[in-house]
Amino acid sequence: MITLQIKNLFILLLILNNSCVFDKHSKKTTQKEVSIATNYYNDALALVKKRKYNQAIEKFDQATKSNPYLIEAYIKWAYIYTKFRDKEEARKIVQKGIKHNPNNYRLHYLLLSTSPYPYTDKEEIYEKLISLSPSSCLAYFEYAQFLEERKLDKSITIMNQGVKLLLTTCKINTSNIYGAGIIRDIIKFYDRIIAKHKNDTKTYNALITIQKAVKTRFKYFKLQSSIKIE
Secondary structure (H helix, E strand, O other), X not given: OOOHHHHHHHHHHHHHOOOOOEOHHHHHOOHHHHHHHHHHHHHHHHHHHOOOHHHHXXXXXXXXXXXXXXXXXXXXXXXXXXXXXXXXXXHHHHHHHHHHOOOOHHHHHHHHHHXXXXXXXXXXXXXXXXXXXXXXXXXXXXXXXXXXXXXXHHHHHHHHHHHHHHOOOOOOOOXXXXXXXXXXXXXXXXXXXXXXXXXXHHHHHHHHHHHHHHXXXXXXXXXXXXXXXX
Protein backbone atom coordinates (compact mmCIF):
# COMPACT_ATOMS: atom_id res chain seq x y z
CA MET A 1 0.00 0.00 0.00
CA ILE A 2 1.05 3.62 -0.43
CA THR A 3 2.90 4.43 2.74
CA LEU A 4 1.34 6.52 5.50
CA GLN A 5 4.05 9.12 4.99
CA ILE A 6 3.12 9.57 1.33
CA LYS A 7 -0.60 9.68 2.11
CA ASN A 8 0.11 12.39 4.65
CA LEU A 9 1.92 14.30 1.92
CA PHE A 10 -1.17 14.20 -0.28
CA ILE A 11 -3.30 15.56 2.54
CA LEU A 12 -0.67 18.21 3.28
CA LEU A 13 -0.77 19.29 -0.36
CA LEU A 14 -4.53 19.60 -0.13
CA ILE A 15 -4.24 21.78 2.95
CA LEU A 16 -1.36 23.99 1.87
CA ASN A 17 -2.02 24.43 -1.85
CA ASN A 18 -3.56 27.87 -2.11
CA SER A 19 -3.31 28.11 -5.89
CA CYS A 20 -7.10 27.93 -6.17
CA VAL A 21 -8.70 29.50 -3.12
CA PHE A 22 -12.02 30.07 -4.86
CA ASP A 23 -13.96 27.66 -7.02
CA LYS A 24 -14.71 28.83 -10.56
CA HIS A 25 -18.38 29.10 -9.54
CA SER A 26 -17.56 31.94 -7.15
CA LYS A 27 -18.78 34.26 -9.91
CA LYS A 28 -22.25 33.46 -8.56
CA THR A 29 -21.47 35.51 -5.47
CA THR A 30 -21.28 39.29 -5.39
CA GLN A 31 -18.00 41.12 -5.00
CA LYS A 32 -19.14 42.27 -1.56
CA GLU A 33 -19.82 38.66 -0.47
CA VAL A 34 -16.43 37.57 -1.76
CA SER A 35 -14.75 40.38 0.15
CA ILE A 36 -16.60 39.57 3.39
CA ALA A 37 -15.80 35.86 3.01
CA THR A 38 -12.13 36.62 2.43
CA ASN A 39 -11.97 38.68 5.59
CA TYR A 40 -13.58 35.90 7.63
CA TYR A 41 -11.21 33.40 6.04
CA ASN A 42 -8.10 35.44 6.84
CA ASP A 43 -9.32 35.96 10.41
CA ALA A 44 -9.77 32.19 10.73
CA LEU A 45 -6.22 31.54 9.51
CA ALA A 46 -4.85 33.98 12.06
CA LEU A 47 -6.82 32.23 14.83
CA VAL A 48 -5.54 28.81 13.73
CA LYS A 49 -1.96 30.08 14.04
CA LYS A 50 -2.80 31.14 17.60
CA ARG A 51 -4.38 27.70 18.19
CA LYS A 52 -7.73 29.31 18.94
CA TYR A 53 -9.55 26.56 17.07
CA ASN A 54 -13.10 27.12 18.32
CA GLN A 55 -13.01 30.73 17.23
CA ALA A 56 -11.41 29.73 13.93
CA ILE A 57 -14.23 27.27 13.28
CA GLU A 58 -16.77 30.07 13.70
CA LYS A 59 -14.89 32.23 11.21
CA PHE A 60 -14.62 29.43 8.63
CA ASP A 61 -18.35 28.85 9.04
CA GLN A 62 -19.07 32.54 8.46
CA ALA A 63 -16.71 32.58 5.47
CA THR A 64 -18.49 29.69 3.73
CA LYS A 65 -21.91 31.19 4.46
CA SER A 66 -20.81 34.42 2.81
CA ASN A 67 -19.22 32.59 -0.10
CA PRO A 68 -20.05 28.85 -0.36
CA TYR A 69 -17.48 28.50 -3.15
CA LEU A 70 -14.49 29.28 -0.93
CA ILE A 71 -12.74 25.90 -1.22
CA GLU A 72 -9.86 26.54 1.16
CA ALA A 73 -12.23 27.44 3.98
CA TYR A 74 -13.87 24.01 3.86
CA ILE A 75 -10.51 22.25 3.64
CA LYS A 76 -8.87 24.06 6.54
CA TRP A 77 -12.08 23.91 8.56
CA ALA A 78 -12.22 20.14 8.11
CA TYR A 79 -8.53 19.89 8.94
CA ILE A 80 -9.19 21.29 12.42
CA TYR A 81 -11.51 18.36 13.11
CA THR A 82 -9.12 15.77 11.65
CA LYS A 83 -6.38 17.24 13.82
CA PHE A 84 -8.45 16.25 16.84
CA ARG A 85 -9.50 12.91 15.33
CA ASP A 86 -13.11 13.90 14.77
CA LYS A 87 -13.42 12.43 11.29
CA GLU A 88 -17.20 12.35 11.35
CA GLU A 89 -17.48 16.11 11.82
CA ALA A 90 -14.68 16.72 9.31
CA ARG A 91 -16.57 14.64 6.77
CA LYS A 92 -19.72 16.74 7.27
CA ILE A 93 -17.72 19.87 6.48
CA VAL A 94 -16.23 18.32 3.34
CA GLN A 95 -19.65 17.13 2.19
CA LYS A 96 -21.01 20.62 2.74
CA GLY A 97 -18.25 21.94 0.51
CA ILE A 98 -18.99 19.33 -2.16
CA LYS A 99 -22.69 20.26 -2.13
CA HIS A 100 -21.74 23.71 -3.38
CA ASN A 101 -18.66 22.61 -5.37
CA PRO A 102 -19.58 19.18 -6.78
CA ASN A 103 -16.69 18.98 -9.23
CA ASN A 104 -13.86 20.03 -6.95
CA TYR A 105 -11.16 17.34 -6.98
CA ARG A 106 -9.54 18.36 -3.72
CA LEU A 107 -12.73 18.16 -1.68
CA HIS A 108 -13.57 14.72 -3.06
CA TYR A 109 -10.02 13.57 -2.31
CA LEU A 110 -10.36 14.79 1.25
CA LEU A 111 -13.35 12.48 1.72
CA LEU A 112 -10.91 9.56 1.60
CA SER A 113 -9.21 10.65 4.81
CA THR A 114 -12.34 11.79 6.62
CA SER A 115 -14.36 8.61 6.25
CA PRO A 116 -15.19 7.14 9.70
CA TYR A 117 -15.89 3.83 7.97
CA PRO A 118 -12.79 2.98 5.92
CA TYR A 119 -14.32 0.94 3.10
CA THR A 120 -17.96 1.95 2.72
CA ASP A 121 -17.67 4.40 -0.16
CA LYS A 122 -14.00 4.64 -1.10
CA GLU A 123 -14.49 2.86 -4.40
CA GLU A 124 -17.15 5.39 -5.36
CA ILE A 125 -14.87 8.26 -4.32
CA TYR A 126 -11.93 6.97 -6.37
CA GLU A 127 -14.20 6.56 -9.41
CA LYS A 128 -15.30 10.16 -8.95
CA LEU A 129 -11.71 11.38 -8.65
CA ILE A 130 -10.72 9.65 -11.87
CA SER A 131 -13.75 11.05 -13.68
CA LEU A 132 -12.86 14.56 -12.48
CA SER A 133 -9.18 14.25 -13.41
CA PRO A 134 -8.59 11.28 -15.74
CA SER A 135 -4.99 12.31 -16.35
CA SER A 136 -4.02 12.29 -12.64
CA CYS A 137 -2.10 9.04 -12.23
CA LEU A 138 -1.87 9.18 -8.43
CA ALA A 139 -5.59 8.48 -8.03
CA TYR A 140 -5.17 5.35 -10.17
CA PHE A 141 -2.29 4.08 -8.03
CA GLU A 142 -4.12 4.53 -4.74
CA TYR A 143 -7.33 3.09 -6.16
CA ALA A 144 -5.57 -0.01 -7.51
CA GLN A 145 -3.93 -0.75 -4.18
CA PHE A 146 -7.22 -0.21 -2.36
CA LEU A 147 -8.87 -2.78 -4.64
CA GLU A 148 -6.03 -5.31 -4.51
CA GLU A 149 -7.52 -7.53 -1.79
CA ARG A 150 -11.11 -6.93 -2.91
CA LYS A 151 -11.27 -6.99 -6.70
CA LEU A 152 -7.95 -8.22 -8.03
CA ASP A 153 -8.70 -8.11 -11.76
CA LYS A 154 -10.07 -4.59 -11.57
CA SER A 155 -7.12 -3.61 -9.40
CA ILE A 156 -4.69 -4.72 -12.11
CA THR A 157 -6.64 -2.88 -14.81
CA ILE A 158 -6.67 0.36 -12.81
CA MET A 159 -2.95 0.12 -12.01
CA ASN A 160 -2.09 -0.56 -15.66
CA GLN A 161 -4.07 2.53 -16.66
CA GLY A 162 -2.18 4.60 -14.11
CA VAL A 163 1.18 3.26 -15.28
CA LYS A 164 0.29 4.07 -18.88
CA LEU A 165 -0.23 7.68 -17.79
CA LEU A 166 2.95 7.57 -15.74
CA LEU A 167 4.99 6.49 -18.75
CA THR A 168 3.48 9.12 -21.04
CA THR A 169 1.96 12.28 -19.58
CA CYS A 170 1.95 12.06 -15.77
CA LYS A 171 4.96 13.58 -14.01
CA ILE A 172 6.36 12.42 -10.67
CA ASN A 173 9.46 13.96 -9.16
CA THR A 174 11.59 11.02 -8.00
CA SER A 175 14.38 13.26 -6.73
CA ASN A 176 12.59 13.45 -3.37
CA ILE A 177 11.61 10.65 -1.00
CA TYR A 178 7.89 11.01 -1.70
CA GLY A 179 8.10 10.62 -5.45
CA ALA A 180 10.63 7.83 -5.10
CA GLY A 181 8.36 6.12 -2.60
CA ILE A 182 5.45 6.17 -5.04
CA ILE A 183 7.54 4.38 -7.66
CA ARG A 184 8.69 1.89 -5.02
CA ASP A 185 5.07 1.15 -4.09
CA ILE A 186 4.13 0.58 -7.74
CA ILE A 187 7.00 -1.89 -8.16
CA LYS A 188 5.96 -3.69 -4.97
CA PHE A 189 2.38 -3.88 -6.22
CA TYR A 190 3.54 -5.66 -9.36
CA ASP A 191 5.77 -7.95 -7.28
CA ARG A 192 2.70 -9.12 -5.36
CA ILE A 193 0.48 -9.43 -8.43
CA ILE A 194 3.12 -11.26 -10.48
CA ALA A 195 3.54 -13.80 -7.67
CA LYS A 196 -0.19 -14.56 -7.89
CA HIS A 197 -0.05 -15.23 -11.65
CA LYS A 198 2.88 -17.61 -12.00
CA ASN A 199 0.59 -20.26 -13.49
CA ASP A 200 -0.92 -17.86 -16.03
CA THR A 201 1.91 -17.42 -18.53
CA LYS A 202 0.24 -14.75 -20.66
CA THR A 203 -0.76 -12.52 -17.73
CA TYR A 204 2.54 -13.20 -15.94
CA ASN A 205 4.61 -12.08 -18.94
CA ALA A 206 2.43 -9.00 -19.49
CA LEU A 207 2.84 -7.92 -15.87
CA ILE A 208 6.61 -8.50 -15.99
CA THR A 209 6.82 -6.32 -19.09
CA ILE A 210 4.89 -3.47 -17.47
CA GLN A 211 6.94 -3.63 -14.28
CA LYS A 212 10.17 -3.65 -16.27
CA ALA A 213 9.03 -0.55 -18.19
CA VAL A 214 8.52 1.31 -14.91
CA LYS A 215 11.88 0.16 -13.54
CA THR A 216 13.65 1.22 -16.71
CA ARG A 217 11.87 4.55 -17.02
CA PHE A 218 12.70 5.57 -13.46
CA LYS A 219 16.07 3.81 -13.15
CA TYR A 220 14.62 1.88 -10.25
CA PHE A 221 17.74 0.10 -9.08
CA LYS A 222 19.53 3.42 -8.71
CA LEU A 223 16.39 4.85 -7.13
CA GLN A 224 16.41 2.26 -4.34
CA SER A 225 19.47 3.87 -2.80
CA SER A 226 17.49 7.07 -2.13
CA ILE A 227 14.54 5.48 -0.33
CA LYS A 228 14.04 3.16 2.58
CA ILE A 229 13.05 -0.30 1.37
CA GLU A 230 10.66 -1.96 3.81
